[in-house]
Amino acid sequence: MTTSQNRRPRLSEPADSPGAQLRALLALPEPTLVMGAHDGLSARIAAEAGFPALWASGLCMSTALGVRDSDEASWTELLGLVARVVEAAGLPVLVDGDTGYGNFNTARRFATQAERIGAAGVCLEDKVFPKMNSFVGDGHVLAPVDEFCGKIAACRDALRDPDFVIVARTEALIAGAGLHEALHRAEAYCAAGADAIFIHSRKPTVAEIAEFARAWDGRLPLLIAPTTYHATPLEEFARLGLSGVIWANQSMRAAVAAMKHACESLFEEGPVSLEPTIASLDEVFSLMRYQDLADDEKRYAAPPESRA
Ligand code: SPV
Ligand code: MG
Numbered sequence: 178m179t180t181s182q183n184r185r186p187r188l189s190e191p192a193d194s195p196g197a198q199l200r201a202l203l204a205l206p207e208p209t210l211v212m213g214a215h216d217g218l219s220a221r222i223a224a225e226a227g228f229p230a231l232w233a234s235g236l237c238m239s240t241a242l243g244v245r246d247s248d249e250a251s252w253t254e255l256l257g258l259v260a261r262v263v264e265a266a267g268l269p270v271l272v273d274g275d276t277g278y279g280n281f282n283t284a285r286r287f288a289t290q291a292e293r294i295g296a297a298g299v300c301l302e303d304k305v306f307p308k309m310n311s312f313v314g315d316g317h318v319l320a321p322v323d324e325f326c327g328k329i330a331a332c333r334d335a336l337r338d339p340d341f342v343i344v345a346r347t348e349a350l351i352a353g354a355g356l357h358e359a360l361h362r363a364e365a366y367c368a369a370g371a372d373a374i375f376i377h378s379r380k381p382t383v384a385e386i387a388e389f390a391r392a393w394d395g396r397l398p399l400l401i402a403p404t405t406y407h408a409t410p411l412e413e414f415a416r417l418g419l420s421g422v423i424w425a426n427q428s429m430r431a432a433v434a435a436m437k438h439a440c441e442s443l444f445e446e447g448p449v450s451l452e453p454t455i456a457s458l459d460e461v462f463s464l465m466r467y468q469d470l471a472d473d474e475k476r477y478a479a480p481p482e483s484r485a
């Protein structure tokens with residue numbers, strides 16, 4: 178007889194809430210490496226590679242949905258993917274919440290729904306809706322500080338888990354508003370109830386992030402996404418006292434390159450040269466734990482001979 182007591186846990190089932198897990202990772206002395214994910218598959222691969230936390234990337238989830246990272250996908254569509262990321266990885270997931278999709282009210286509904294599906298935190302950015310991806314063009318308009326602080330406070334007040342992490346992302350450097358404005362905004366967001374600051378830059382070197390980090394001086398955990406300054410050694414991020422380094426879009430970009438190669442090569446040359454370069458089906462079945470299902474069938478399913 179099978180009972181719930183002899184159920185074997187598969188993915189980690191720690192007692193701490195997802196928020197508490199993420200909070201603990203951000204409190205470590207070394208920066209936590211947070212991997213970008215956009216669906217169940219990319220989440221599972223990141224977890225198996227050893228990353229301790231995931232970033233549910235707006236850019237990558239939008240791309241996976243076949244749309245632009247300019248609030249073209251609705252937040253309910255995006256949370257559908259986040260739910261797959263959470264389920265497939267069993268890791269704390271920080272959700273890219275863009276601008277919160279409107280005002281304080283939409284931001285808090287987004288945050289509470291993200292909490293409900295098992296995310297560990299949300300990140301809101303201080304641009305106006307609809308936003309455009311930070312690497313596209315120069316029309317990045319910052320939201321008024323008070324308005325953004327209201328979004329943070331509304332989320333904080335509405336969330337059930339006091340450990341659920343609210344990350345406030347300032348786009349002041351992306352908008353060209355300068356270090357002083359970035360610091361002023363980060364301080365205001367800290368006072369409004371943010372748990373961490375994401376300072377974003379699209380410069381090719383770490384210089385402006387370093388300047389910000391030194392001036393910030395560890396007041397709250399700092400996160401970055403070194404997409405353009407990826408050549409910076411990880412030790413430098415540690416020296417700057419950063420808490421989280423988000424590899425936001427590398428997995429999606431790797432998938433784009435691999436899928437393009439597979440489609441072009443199959444179309445032009447057929448499968449012979451492609452086959453050795455792609456994952457075997459056994460690898461896919463192992464990633465998705467088909468063997469666990471076979472084991473469970475022995476445990477739970479009635480033997481075929483007992484069927485009428
Ligand atoms: C995302 O991954 O959607 C981000 C980070 O917001 S970036 O695209 O690098 O701005
Ligand atoms: Mg984004």
